[in-house]
Amino acid sequence: MAILSESAPLSAVIGMQLLSTIRQRFETALQGWVEDPATHAARVSIARDRRHGDYQANIAMPLKNELGQPPQQIAQQLVDRLSILDVCHPPEIAGPGFINLKLTDAFLGDRLACVARDERLSVGQSASKTYVIDYSAPNVAKPMHVGHIRSTVIGDALARILRFLGHRVIADNHLGDWGTQFGMIIYGYRHFADSAAYAQDPVAELSRIYRIVQAVIGYQAAEPKLSAAQRRVEQAREKLQTVESLADDDPQRKKKLKAANKEVKSAQEAERTLAERVAAVQADPALAGIADKHPELEKRAQAETVKLHAGDPENLELWKQFLPISIAEIDAIYQRLDVHFDYTYGESFYQPLLAGVVERLLEQGLAEESDGAICVFLDGFDAPMIIRKRDGAFLYATTDLATIDYRMEHFQPDAMLYVVDHRQSEHFEKLFSAARKIGYEDIELRHISFGTVLGPDGKPFKTRSGDVVGLGYLLDEAVERAFQVVCNPERLERAGMQDMSDQEKRQIAVTVGLGAIKYADLSHNRTSDYKFDIDEMVQLEGDTAAYIQYMYARSQSILRKSTVTVDCQQLQAEDVVLQAPEERDLVLQLIQFEDALLQSVEDYYPSLLAAYLFGLARQFATFFEHCHVLNAESESLQRSRLAICHTTGRVLRQGLKLLGIDVVDRM
RNA sequence: GCGCCCGUGGCGCAACUGGAUAGCGCAUCGGUCUUCGGAACCGAGGGUUGUAGGUUCGAAUCCUACCGGGCGUGCCA
Numbered sequence: 205m206a207i208l209s210e211s212a213p214l215s216a217v218i219g220m221q222l223l224s225t226i227r228q229r230f231e232t233a234l235q236g237w238v239e240d241p242a243t244h245a246a247r248v249s250i251a252r253d254r255r256h257g258d259y260q261a262n263i264a265m266p267l268k269n270e271l272g273q274p275p276q277q278i279a280q281q282l283v284d285r286l287s288i289l290d291v292c293h294p295p296e297i298a299g300p301g302f303i304n305l306k307l308t309d310a311f312l313g314d315r316l317a318c319v320a321r322d323e324r325l326s327v328g329q330s331a332s333k334t335y336v337i338d339y340s341a342p343n344v345a346k347p348m349h350v351g352h353i354r355s356t357v358i359g360d361a362l363a364r365i366l367r368f369l370g371h372r373v374i375a376d377n378h379l380g381d382w383g384t385q386f387g388m389i390i391y392g393y394r395h396f397a398d399s400a401a402y403a404q405d406p407v408a409e410l411s412r413i414y415r416i417v418q419a420v421i422g423y424q425a426a427e428p429k430l431s432a433a434q435r436r437v438e439q440a441r442e443k444l445q446t447v448e449s450l451a452d453d454d455p456q457r458k459k460k461l462k463a464a465n466k467e468v469k470s471a472q473e474a475e476r477t478l479a480e481r482v483a484a485v486q487a488d489p490a491l492a493g494i495a496d497k498h499p500e501l502e503k504r505a506q507a508e509t510v511k512l513h514a515g516d517p518e519n520l521e522l523w524k525q526f527l528p529i530s531i532a533e534i535d536a537i538y539q540r541l542d543v544h545f546d547y548t549y550g551e552s553f554y555q556p557l558l559a560g561v562v563e564r565l566l567e568q569g570l571a572e573e574s575d576g577a578i579c580v581f582l583d584g585f586d587a588p589m590i591i592r593k594r595d596g597a598f599l600y601a602t603t604d605l606a607t608i609d610y611r612m613e614h615f616q617p618d619a620m621l622y623v624v625d626h627r628q629s630e631h632f633e634k635l636f637s638a639a640r641k642i643g644y645e646d647i648e649l650r651h652i653s654f655g656t657v658l659g660p661d662g663k664p665f666k667t668r669s670g671d672v673v674g675l676g677y678l679l680d681e682a683v684e685r686a687f688q689v690v691c692n693p694e695r696l697e698r699a700g701m702q703d704m705s706d707q708e709k710r711q712i713a714v715t716v717g718l719g720a721i722k723y724a725d726l727s728h729n730r731t732s733d734y735k736f737d738i739d740e741m742v743q744l745e746g747d748t749a750a751y752i753q754y755m756y757a758r759s760q761s762i763l764r765k766s767t768v769t770v771d772c773q774q775l776q777a778e779d780v781v782l783q784a785p786e787e788r789d790l791v792l793q794l795i796q797f798e799d800a801l802l803q804s805v806e807d808y809y810p811s812l813l814a815a816y817l818f819g820l821a822r823q824f825a826t827f828f829e830h831c832h833v834l835n836a837e838s839e840s841l842q843r844s845r846l847a848i849c850h851t852t853g854r855v856l857r858q859g860l861k862l863l864g865i866d867v868v869d870r871m
Numbered sequence: 872g873c874g875c876c877c878g879u880g881g882c883g884c885a886a887c888u889g890g891a892u893a894g895c896g897c898a899u900c901g902g903u904c905u906u907c908g909g910a911a912c913c914g915a916g917g918g919u920u921g922u923a924g925g926u927u928c929g930a931a932u933c934c935u936a937c938c939g940g941g942c943g944u945g946c947c948a
Contacts, residue, residue, distance in 0.1 A: 223887095249887050252894085262890055265928070275928080299891055300928065343948085380948070462939095551948095577946050586873080586944080593946045600948050627942055629875065655876090656941085689910085699908045728884070731876080733941080735883070744910045746896045747884080754910080762907050803887070815885075818895090829912045849907095870908090 218318065219328015223248070223799045226259055226291065226305070233285040238267060250796070257296070257304035258792060264301035275301030312788065313780030315795040320772040320851045325858055327798045329370030336374045336611050337363050339623035340543070343380035344530040344550070345389050347411055348537055348675040350657045350665045350736055351625070357725045357864065358654060359623040360543045361810040364862045365801055374615050378607065379550030381527060387509030388417040390522050391501070396494060407533045410526060420495045421502045423485035426478040433475040440468040513555075513597070537675055541718065542864060549610075557606040558598040562591055565605075570641055582637045589634045604635050605642075612644060619648035621808065626653040626731065652808050655733035657725075665736050678738070679718065686717035686742045690750070690871055701870060712871045716750050717742060719865040723749030726863050727814035747818050752856060753867050755821040759853035760869045762833050763846065770846045781844040786830040790823045790848060797855050801862070810863060817859045824852045 227245040234241035248261045264279035271278055279301040286295065292305040319326040339359020342348050359375070367373045392413035402409040444464040450457045485491045498504065512519040531548075538544065562578055565571035571580045571591060579588035591602040611617060622632060632651035639649060659665040665673065691709040696702055724741040728734040744750045782788045793816075800816035833849055836842035857867050 247890095252886075253891070256891070260890090265890075268928075302891065383948070458938095575945075579945080588945070590946050595946085597946085599946070603948095626876070628948080630943060631948085633875095653876095695910070698910090701908085732884080733877090737883085740883085740897075743897085748896090751896095751910095754908095758908065758911090765907060807888095811885095812887080815895090822895090825911065826913090828907070832907065834907045 218322055218324070218326050219330060219798065220315075220318075220326070221328070221798055221802065222315070222795060223250070223259075224802075226288070229286060229288045229291070230261060230263065230282070232287070233282055234263075237285070238270060250799075251304065254789075256298065256302065257306040258292070259305040259307075261295075261303040261305070263303065279303050307792065309782045309788070310777065312782060312791050312795065314777040316780050316791050316848070316851065317775045317777045319795055319797065319855075320775045320847055325797055325851075325855055326795075327368065327801060329368070331366075331370040332372070333618040334372040334374070334615060335363075335366055336376055336615055336617045336620045337366075337623065338376050338378050338607075338621065339363075340538075340545075341378045341380060341624070342534055343383055343385060344534065345385045345410065345414060345526060346380075347414075348534060349673055350675065350678060352675060353721065353725055354625070354654045354657060354730070355623045356538075356541065356543055357722050358652065358730055358810055359621075360541075361722075361726055361813075361863045362621065362623070362652070362805065362808055364864060365805050365810070365813065368862055369801060369805065374547065374611075374617070375545045376611075377545040377548040377550075379531075379548055381531075381550035382513075382552040382555060384506065384509045385414065386512055386519075386523055386526070387505040387507070388421070389414055389526055390508040390512065390519055391505045392417040393522065393526075395498065406529045410529055411533075416491065416494060417501065417505060419481075419484055419491055420498065421505065422481040423491070423495050424499070424501055426481040430475075430478045430482055433471070433478050437468070437471045437475050440464070440471040444468050537679070540676075540679055541722075542866075549607075551603050554603050554606040554610065557610065558602045561602055561606045561609065562598070565591065565642070568642075570638075580638050580641070582634055582641070584637070585630075585634055589638055601631070601635060601638075605638065608635075608639050608644065612647070617647060619650065621650050621652050623652045623654070626655060629653050650808065652730070654730040658733050658735045660735060660737055662735065679721065682721050682738055682742060683713050683717035685738055686720060686750070687713035689742050689744065690716050712868050715866045715868050716753060716871065719749035719753060719860070722863060722865050723752075723814060726810045727818070729811050730809060749860070749865055752817055752821040752860060753865075754871060755824050756853055756856045756860075756867045757869060757871045758828065759824065759849050759856070762828065762849050763853070764869075766834055766846055768839070768842060768846065770843050770850065772847055772850055775847050779840070779844060779847065781841050783841060784831050786823075786827045787845070787848065790820075790827045790852065793820050793823050794848070794851055794855055797859065800859075813859060814863060817856060817863075820852065820859070821856060824856075827852075 227248045230248055231241045231245035234244055238244060244263050244267065247263050247266070248259060251257050251260045261282075264275040264282060267278050268275050276297060279297045283295045283297065283303060288295070288305070291311050292307045296304045296306075298304055315326070337359050339362075340352065340356040342352050363373045363375045389410060393410075396416060397413060398409060401412075444461075444467075447457070447460045447464045450460070485495055495501075508519060512523055562571065565580060566578065571578050573579070574581075574588065576594035577590050578592035579590050581588045589601050590599055591605065592598055608620070611620060624632070629651055632649075632653075636649040636651075639647075657665050687709065690712055691704075693702075696704060720738075720741040724736070725734070727747060740746075741748055742750060744754055780791070782791060796816070800813055804810055804813040804816075827848070831845055833842060833845040836845055860867055
């Protein structure tokens, strides 16, 4: 944090971290008086209710026991010790001992001028940790789907924010490029590739092959199980009936009923899945023919994978041929999403290192044999982490350990973030525990987990036919809906934008459509599941990217129409006129931009930045509704409002940029 | 069975990690324009925070039990 000397005007300080500055003042006041000043000073926060001022300090109440005084008295003494009048009005004490702070207009003007003058909006970049962020990580040769959105977009946003704050960020895409899907494609390619189609569009042909193999394997696995599954449903239903007929006073009745209901539900679910797989192939004569001619396709495909992993030259050759094709397809998606990586070291990259990892752990006595497998036993876990299977093959966990070794050696990171869905939380707990055991103790290892993307029915997002929906298709869809919403002729005419070229409309639709998808994801608390509702996310109303982008466009529209130009680089505190409460509220939010960024990376929640930006956009709407800019009563007021408008636009644009979302000057 | 996560107005989500009268967005209803773009703004209704206890000055948040849901659970990733 920047050092504040008494003599230096605060306006000279870039990256002052407002909240942290206020806390610092409290910490100083608490020094030598209470046990742990820093902890107590941390209880200063932005006021939850604006009637209580701008910031509140809930420090006095918890100190009641330590100091043995009534909280109100403590609050009074704390205020007496506090040196903060250059920032806010004399603090007020309320209720049981809350201390409420209201920033002075002079201070607000000062800070706004600082934000307006600085090309980085007064966000400091003194942070200097090295982060490795592991995100996106799709499986090569399988189509990307909604599930990949979250990791990709959250990881990208974190990388952008951390970088902006000055950290060194290594964005690493840990591709699944060595998995069983290659055996499937290799087998499929040999037996039912259409060579003409492959020559013309290899990407499409490979994904066609993959889908065929997947469907047939699914069918062959499901078909023999179907009748058993049907029986299970019947049995579950019978069981339920039996339980239902139990006497009402049976103490176990409720419990049994619940279990029976659950069983019926899960049996039905399982039966439906199997039936769908069977129907998919039976309904398609071509697929049915393949299923007939290639019995036990899964085993055959697996055999190809084993050959590949064993270094079979032909399969290796095919793998080398297919890999760039699949990666090109994935890259096309990243291109559209404007997501970029520093490294794409897939699983295959670490293959040569795996045997060494296992050997070393055995030598160090950290791993041992159990049931033929090599395991690392960890405190607090029933099941061990298996790093080599009985058949000698390595696992995900092995690769992850090798990856940690590699990253530690080559990047010396202070932190490693894994942006991976919550179902793998136990895997990461084990992995991190093992890493510490190995000796990586000084590094922050974090699983940035996230919830599931659900369809409108509240179940994991699928099409009606049960297929996962391709990501490329979803992006197209979002752009198309955005076009309909934003570029419909009626709306354009009302807004006086009939002159808009097709190219510009297209540009707007892309910006709004992709922004909508990213924002919908980022604005939700990452640990929750969320519903993927494309119609809702492209709306201009509500908590959407389009609303924020729209408010940005409105700010630019005002600036365009102004005949007066204000040079914000020369803006001084005295130039900022805070006449209406709406002006003051907006300025207060503007100077909190840096704090919003810091807060969003504290526990890696991009949703906090999204919430800040939405709040800012709303406040801007309120501002320009109540405070006319171009017809302001005086020129000084107009210049002040233009500067506020200009700065708001910049903060919105920069903030969205850090979420990976673009803006347009009109829409 | 065991482990982890989650239950907040009709719907979707917040609540700065124990603070003040639980906020916001959809949806509903009612207002505001001859001025910067009305897909805007202002306002209203709607809640015993799953249930029952407990901890303390103070609980959506912490503890216990129960109800309901999701996920994981020794050789997939």
